[in-house]
Each structure stands twice: as C-alpha cells, then as structure tokens.
Amino acid sequence: MFSPPAHLLLATLLVLAFSSRASAVDGYSTQPPYSLTLPASDLSYGTAADVFDGSITIRVDGFPLRGRFLAAVGRTIYLQKNFGADLWLPVATLGPDDTMDPCFIKISPNGKEIALGVGFYKPLIVFETALLSVSAPPNLRSAPGVKIWDENTYDGAWRGNRYLFINAGADAGSQLYAIDTEGTTGAPIPIMPDIPGASGGLAFDGAGNLVTGVGFGYGTTATGQLKIWPASLVDAALAGTALSYPESGKVLIEGASSAASLGFDSSGNLFVGGGDVFGNSHQYGYAGLVSADAVQRVLSGGAIADPMAPADYVKLQPDPCHNDDATNVWYAPSLGMLVVTANLTSTPPDCARFDMTRSGPSGQQFFSPSAPDTDSDGIPDGADNAYLTPNPDQKDADGDGWGDAADCDADNDGVINRSDLSSLMAAFGSVTGEANFAGGYDFNHDAQIDLADFALFKQRWGKNAVCE
Amino acid sequence: MPQSHPARDVVLARSISRAIVALSVFALFIGCHDNDAVPAIDSVGSAGTDEAAGSSGVAGSGDTADSAGSSRSPGSAGASETASSSGSGGAAGREVAGSAGSAGVAGAGGTGPLSNCTAGGALFVVGNYADSADNQLLLRTAPKAATFALVPPGVASPVHPPQLFLVNRVCAPGGALIASDGTANYRLDFIQSGSQLAVCSSAAVATLDAALALPPANLSLSASTGCSGQPFTVYTAGAL
Numbered sequence: 001m002f003s004p005p006a007h008l009l010l011a012t013l014l015v016l017a018f019s020s021r022a023s024a025v026d027g028y029s030t031q032p033p034y035s036l037t038l039p040a041s042d043l044s045y046g047t048a049a050d051v052f053d054g055s056i057t058i059r060v061d062g063f064p065l066r067g068r069f070l071a072a073v074g075r076t077i078y079l080q081k082n083f084g085a086d087l088w089l090p091v092a093t094l095g096p097d098d099t100m101d102p103c104f105i106k107i108s109p110n111g112k113e114i115a116l117g118v119g120f121y122k123p124l125i126v127f128e129t130a131l132l133s134v135s136a137p138p139n140l141r142s143a144p145g146v147k148i149w150d151e152n153t154y155d156g157a158w159r160g161n162r163y164l165f166i167n168a169g170a171d172a173g174s175q176l177y178a179i180d181t182e183g184t185t186g187a188p189i190p191i192m193p194d195i196p197g198a199s200g201g202l203a204f205d206g207a208g209n210l211v212t213g214v215g216f217g218y219g220t221t222a223t224g225q226l227k228i229w230p231a232s233l234v235d236a237a238l239a240g241t242a243l244s245y246p247e248s249g250k251v252l253i254e255g256a257s258s259a260a261s262l263g264f265d266s267s268g269n270l271f272v273g274g275g276d277v278f279g280n281s282h283q284y285g286y287a288g289l290v291s292a293d294a295v296q297r298v299l300s301g302g303a304i305a306d307p308m309a310p311a312d313y314v315k316l317q318p319d320p321c322h323n324d325d326a327t328n329v330w331y332a333p334s335l336g337m338l339v340v341t342a343n344l345t346s347t348p349p350d351c352a353r354f355d356m357t358r359s360g361p362s363g364q365q366f367f368s369p370s371a372p373d374t375d376s377d378g379i380p381d382g383a384d385n386a387y388l389t390p391n392p393d394q395k396d397a398d399g400d401g402w403g404d405a406a407d408c409d410a411d412n413d414g415v416i417n418r419s420d421l422s423s424l425m426a427a428f429g430s431v432t433g434e435a436n437f438a439g440g441y442d443f444n445h446d447a448q449i450d451l452a453d454f455a456l457f458k459q460r461w462g463k464n465a466v467c468e
Numbered sequence: 469m470p471q472s473h474p475a476r477d478v479v480l481a482r483s484i485s486r487a488i489v490a491l492s493v494f495a496l497f498i499g500c501h502d503n504d505a506v507p508a509i510d511s512v513g514s515a516g517t518d519e520a521a522g523s524s525g526v527a528g529s530g531d532t533a534d535s536a537g538s539s540r541s542p543g544s545a546g547a548s549e550t551a552s553s554s555g556s557g558g559a560a561g562r563e564v565a566g567s568a569g570s571a572g573v574a575g576a577g578g579t580g581p582l583s584n585c586t587a588g589g590a591l592f593v594v595g596n597y598a599d600s601a602d603n604q605l606l607l608r609t610a611p612k613a614a615t616f617a618l619v620p621p622g623v624a625s626p627v628h629p630p631q632l633f634l635v636n637r638v639c640a641p642g643g644a645l646i647a648s649d650g651t652a653n654y655r656l657d658f659i660q661s662g663s664q665l666a667v668c669s670s671a672a673v674a675t676l677d678a679a680l681a682l683p684p685a686n687l688s689l690s691a692s693t694g695c696s697g698q699p700f701t702v703y704t705a706g707a708l
Binding site for chain 1: 608610649
C-alpha cells in the first residue's frame with residue numbers, strides 16, 4: 001500500500017541515515033518506503049509470516065502466490081490478496097481449539113510445501129501449498145495429506161525442499177533439530193542439542209551455511225549472539241554427527257537484536273530481527289543487517305562482525321519509538337524485496353515504554369535497486385497494485401486491492417461475472433487515454449480493449465476476480 | 469457462437485407474432501440461416517403462415533444475388549421497404565441463397581445481401597434482455613464499438629462462459645447486424661416490439677463479405693419459422 005504515514009517517513013529518514021554509512025543496505029534505501037500491515041487476532045500474541053519468492057508460479061484459486069505474503073495468526077492462515085495490499089484472504093484454518101501463539105510459517109524454496117509452527121509446545125504442521133484454498137479454506141487438522149509432528153518449535157528454516165530445521169527450547173537451553181519432510185512422522189534428527197539460551201532464529205544462506213544463535217541469554221551467553229557453521233558441518237549433522245553450539249562454528253556477531261527472524265538476501269547479507277523487552281538487554285525496537293562481506297569474513301576465519309562498524313552492521317528501524325517487542329524481517333529474492341515489520345501501536349510523541357504485539361504488525365517494504373518493476377511506473381512489483389499496468393498513483397478507489405488501472409472486478413464482489421462483462425463492453429474498442437478505457441479489462445496489456453481481451457476474460461468467467 | 473434454447477412461451481410468442489406482422493418496418497428481415505447458430509427465439513405464428521411466407525418470398529421478386537447487388541445503392545433502404553410491402557420473405561429464398569450463392573432472392577424484394585449498412589455505429593437498441601430460460605442478451609454501444617453478449621443463465625460458471633460479438637455493420641432501417649466473435653461472422657436480425665426483442669442469427673460464415681451476402685430472416689408473417697425454419701428467440705428487457 002502506497003501513501004506511507006508520517007512516522008514511516010520519519011523512520012525512513014532514520015534508515016537513510018544509517019544506510020548512508022553502510023554499503024550493504026544502500027540499495028534498499030534508494031526507493032520510497034512502502035507500508036504493509038499484517039493481519040492480527042486477539043487469539044495470538046503475534047503474527048507469523050513468510051513471503052513466496054518471485055519465481056513461484058503456483059496459484060491458489062486463481063490468486064498468484066508469486067511474491068505474496070502468507071500470514072498465520074489466531075486460527076487462520078491468510079494470503080495477501082495482491083502486491084502492496086493490506087487485504088488478506090483466509091486460505092487455511094486450524095481446529096476450533098487451536099491458536100497460534102507464537103508461531104512461524106515457512107515456505108519451502110520451491111513454494112510447494114509450507115511448515116507451520118503452531119506455537120510453543122504445540123505441534124509442527126507441514127502441508128502442501130496446493131491445499132490452500134480461497135473458496136474453501138481447509139482445516140489443517142483434518143485435511144488429507146497434512147503431516148503433524150508433536151514437537152516443540154520456536155523458529156524454522158528450510159534447507160532445500162526436503163529438510164526443515166527447527167530451533168526450540170526453553171529459557172536455559174534450546175536445541176536444533178531437523179525434520180525429513182519427505183518422511184511421514186519420522187523422528188527428528190538431532191543437529192545441535194546444546195544451545196545455551198532460549199531459542200533464536202535460524203537461516204541458511206545460498207550455499208547451505210547455517211546461522212543460528214541465542215534468543216535470550218543466560219550466564220555467560222548474551223542475548224543476540226549469532227554463530228555460523230559451514231555447510232559441510234550441517235551435512236555431517238544430517239548424516240548423524242550432531243554439532244555442539246559452544247564447541248563448533250564461528251561467532252558471527254554479538255548483541256544482534258534477539259537473534260530471531262533471520263534471513264539472507266540474494267547478495268548474502270544477513271537480516272536479523274527480534275525483540276527482547278523481557279530481558280532488559282536493550283535488544284529491541286530494530287532489525288539489523290550483517291553485511292555479506294562480514295559474513296564471509298567470519299566464515300573464512302576473520303574477525304567477528306562489529307555492531308558499531310557500518311560496513312559490518314546497520315540497523316533498520318521502522319518504528320520511530322524503537323519500543324517494539326518483535327521486529328521481524330522477510331525477504332523475497334526475485335522481487336528484491338525486504339520487509340521489516342514492527343508493532344507501531346504507539347507513535348511519537350506518545351511512545352509507550354513497550355509496544356507489545358496483538359495489533360497487526362505494520363512494516364515497511366524496502367527494495368533493492370535491481371528489484372523488478374515490470375510496468376516501469378517506478379513502483380517495484382512487490383508493492384505495485386497493478387504491476388503489469390503503469391499506475392504511479394497506485395489509486396484503488398474501491399479499496400479492493402486491485403489498482404484502478406487494472407481492476408477487473410467492477411462490482412467488487414470478488415467474482416468475474418455479468419457486471420464485469422458489462423463494464424468490459426462499455427470499454428470495448430477503447431485505447432489507453434480514452435475516457436472509457438478501463439485498464440482492468442486490458443488483460444493482454446496491449447493498451448486496447450478488444451476481442452483478444454474478451455478471450456482472456458472468458459477464461460476467468462465465474463472465477464475469483466484476480467486482476468493482473 | 470450463439471446457442472439456441474428450447475424454451476418457448478407460446479402466448480408471448482403469439483403476441484410477438486402479431487406485433488411483427490403489424491410492424492411492417494421490420495420487413496427488412498427475411499430469411500435466416502441455422503437457428504442453432506444464434507440466439508433462439510420463442511416461436512411465433514403457425515407453420516402454415518410460414519410456409520406461405522416462404523412461398524411468397526420465393527415468388528416475390530427473384531433476382532440473382534449479383535444483379536441485386538449491382539442494382540442496389542448503399543442507401544437502398546427502399547429495397548427493404550419494397551420488400552416489406554411485398555411481403556416477401558422466406559426460408560425458400562434463404563435456402564436458395566445459401567446453396568447457390570447467387571440466389572435470386574434479392575432484387576426489389578429485398579431478400580438479398582445487405583447493402584445499406586454502415587461500419588460500426590450505434591446499435592438501434594441497447595440494454596439487457598433475457599429470454600424465458602433466463603439466457604441474457606446484453607447490447608451496448610460504446611464510443612468506438614458496439615457489442616452484444618450472450619450470457620448463460622444462473623450464477624457465472626467457468627463451464628458456461630458468455631459469448632461476445634463485435635458489431636461490424638449496423639444496417640438500416642432497423643435491426644440487422646453483422647457481427648464477429650473474432651473467429652467467425654454472423655448476420656443477426658432483430659425485431660423489437662415494446663420491451664421485447666426477437667433475434668435470429670445466421671450460421672457462422674468466414675468473412676464479413678459472406679455475412680453481408682446472407683439473406684435476412686423472414687419477418688413477413690411470422691417468426692415461428694422465419695429464422696431458417698426455426699423460431700426467433702424472444703428476449704424481454706430487464707434492468708441495466
């Protein structure tokens with residue numbers, strides 16, 4: 001959604017201030033900020049989300065998943081209706097007694113599998129993306145083919161499309177294990193049983209190197225310590241030689257948020273989110289970025305990343321109050337899109353001591369200079385409500401998530417039907433710029449409404465109004 | 469391609485038939501090709517009447533299509549009026565035209581190829597219509613194009629998509645159209661009476677010229693068989 005509120009603009013200035021000193025995030029600050037609000041529920045402490053990569057071609061009831069967010073909160077999994085839209089379509093549910101609190105949702109690299117951590121000491125669910133439905137959201141507790149592991153979870157990450165790595169544990173110690181999702185309910189594979197602190201996040205870079213850390217530290221281990229392990233050791237762990245957190249790997253950085261919500265961008269920069277309002281470590285209210293150079297340096301035996309060195313580490317702060325208990329980061333590689341969400345319940349000058357979650361986390365979308373802008377209207381695809389039709393104003397008069405320039409749902413009822421046909425006929429024969437031109441019906445994007453567009457319209461007849 | 473449907477409302481049809489007979493202005497429409505290629509129509513009148521119309525059409529003022537074409541001027545609406553007064557029409561004429569291409573059906577009788585047509589232009593009637601089975605006919609005139617669509621009844625379903633036709637020619641003085649769905653061309657003859665609209669469509673032909681050469685439907689006495697031996701489809705106006 002375009003039109004960022006004032007506080008987000010302020011936040012962007014802050015980001016610019018940071019990024020001007022660090023090459024690793026310079027690219028993300030070269031375009032305007034775009035905001036996003038995830039769905040919320042009183043049933044959940046927070047909202048988990050992940051984003052389908054821009055290369056994913058799967059559709060759900062006609063809705064493309066490419067670059068769209070999937071969010072899990074309460075008892076429902078939602079699909080972002082369109083790029084840049086704060087509109088969320090229920091696509092799956094849990095049982096009436098389930099709540100997700102907290103949880104993670106992670107999409108496999110090929111987009112075909114989804115892992116859902118229902119919550120602390122709640123089951124892990126893995127299911128095929130093809131199960132999702134806009135018209136009839138399945139109950140994942142009873143839908144066929146859903147795999148359920150009764151294992152504790154905190155955060156998860158896919159390593160390839162087969163193995164799901166989970167970090168889970170309690171205050172004084174946590175562990176890392178892997179699930180072979182091609183099995184049925186096979187036993188977890190121990191990967192790292194001795195993490196000295198509460199669970200943090202975990203992530204793999206493009207080479208399969210592992211990063212995880214301490215979400216909340218006790219004793220000599222500080223909150224926000226991150227370590228990195230080479231892919232070869234991870235492979236060995238999968239084969240049966242478990243890793244020891246204290247005795248293997250390399251310390252990547254200390255005091256990086258609460259080491260939760262980790263992820264790599266396509267340049268190898270590591271994003272770190274989290275929020276430690278309980279531990280008084282002051283590691284909250286921001287997300288961080290460890291530069292790819294620093295990651296590679298540490299991996300090859302060099303000095304750990306310096307949180308005070310802009311070339312190594314910078315902060316992304318979407319909330320000017322800097323009081324969020326959970327600042328999360330997601331990245332869609334093919335869209336060059338980074339999203340940082342935070343709880344913006346209070347705003348300056350009335351900042352609360354802490355902003356707890358429950359309200360829909362709001363976030364900013366950042367785009368790299370190479371982010372695709374298919375229609376060349378200056379709005380990156382990942383934020384463009386009509387990414388195939390130039391519409392720099394991003395107007396969406398009826399608020400249905402489809403930019404006016406590409407809105408094929410004339411009566412806004414969510415289905416392509418007679419009223420939409422009538423609108424197409426009213427625009428028939430027109431070309432771009434004419435008063436009756438309606439870009440939503442220019443399905444082949446040749447700047448005119450003709451029988452070729454009707455042929456494509458006909459294919460959508462009676463289906464969900466998916467306007468592209 | 470428009471689809472015919474079996475629904476029939478005899479009472480309505482007969483009233484339409486009477487209206488048609490009364491409105492000689494619609495005598496432009498004489499003869500029509502395969503009804504199943506088009507929006508069907510509720511039957512009108514008796515078979516006997518149709519037969520009479522058919523025979524009168526043949527007997528009317530036969531001429532070759534070629535000569536009819538050459539003798540007509542672009543503004544030869546008078547030919548249609550003549551046809552109306554002569555009561556010519558007919559399936560027989562249509563069949564001849566269809567089989568020989570030079571069917572001697574036109575001439576003064578007006579049963580030959582359309583000539584008083586203009587490219588594009590506004591439809592003589594626009595709006596939403598539905599037949600007795602709730603098949604819907606939408607007619608629209610946009611600034612640069614006129615179109616009509618046939619929409620199957622009920623909730624929109626992917627297995628029954630609508631059909632859309634671009635009007636290439638609007639022919640005076642009334643309701644003949646040449647339209648294309650992008651792959652084929654059709655001639656459609658319309659009869660409007662109050663809130664009701666009777667439609668006869670030809671079979672698909674490959675080219676615009678071929679469509680222009682098609683003979684009209686038979687409106688002289690009855691619409692029960694005037695559409696290539698089949699009844700016209702009668703639609704009633706609905707809300708926009």
